[in-house]
Amino acid sequence: MRALLDRNVLLALFDEDHVNHVLARQWLVKHADSGWSSCALTENGFLRIISHPSYPNSVSTRQAFDLLDAARRPETHEFWSAEVSALDALDRERVHGPKQLTDLYLLALAVSRGGRLVTFDHRIPLSAVRGATADHLVMIGAD
Template sequence: MRALLDVNVLIALLDAAHMHHTRATQWLQQQIANGWASCPLTQNGCLRIMAQPAYPQALPLAAVASRLAQAAAHHAHAFLADDYSMLDANQVHWPHLLGHRQITDSYLLGLAVRHQCRFVSFDARLNLQAVPGATAEHLIIL
């Protein structure tokens, strides 16, 4: 099953100095045959975070875009369109979201489920019950 990478996993893969770079890289090397994915939300987040001056290894925006484009050009990559709204009552179980910090990850988990992918994150607080149809198979916590 293809893996939709969370913003922080994508950043860890692209930044060799990131504290989770080795963990993310080793996981992807073991799973690359299944493929990986990004979407507009994860790509934009990666660009925004890695180019901001407060980021420890900040790069010019063009350099981050080039690095991300090179990774996305890999044959194992697929681009997933952001193709649903969380305002659709059939897409999210709001009572299972514990707070505002779970919105983006819940959206990405839902996107992974819609595209028969797994969502890969460092955040163990994500609640599978927030996304209709999500099972343990759809979530990998590194």
């Protein structure tokens, strides 16, 4: 099952000093054969954060683009267009607040593509995304 890596997983992969760098690398090495994906939200989030001067190991905007571009080159990567409507994919009765929306949207995108969302966030309610099962969500470090 192809993995949609959220922005924090991307940050951990590219930043060797990130607290979750080792966990992210171990997960990716173990599951690389299934392939990974990014989307506009995860790419933009990664680029914005890693190039921000307040980020501990920030790089220039150009370097951020180059890092992501180099990672997208392997045949294991696939870009997913965000063609899912939150209004259709989310069960609004199970969404508890605005801080959940991006994670839930990414999970809904993964479900729509037959993939899985890979994240460090352990508070994503599967029931808030129509059709989501435990197979659609990987919470690194939850073992």
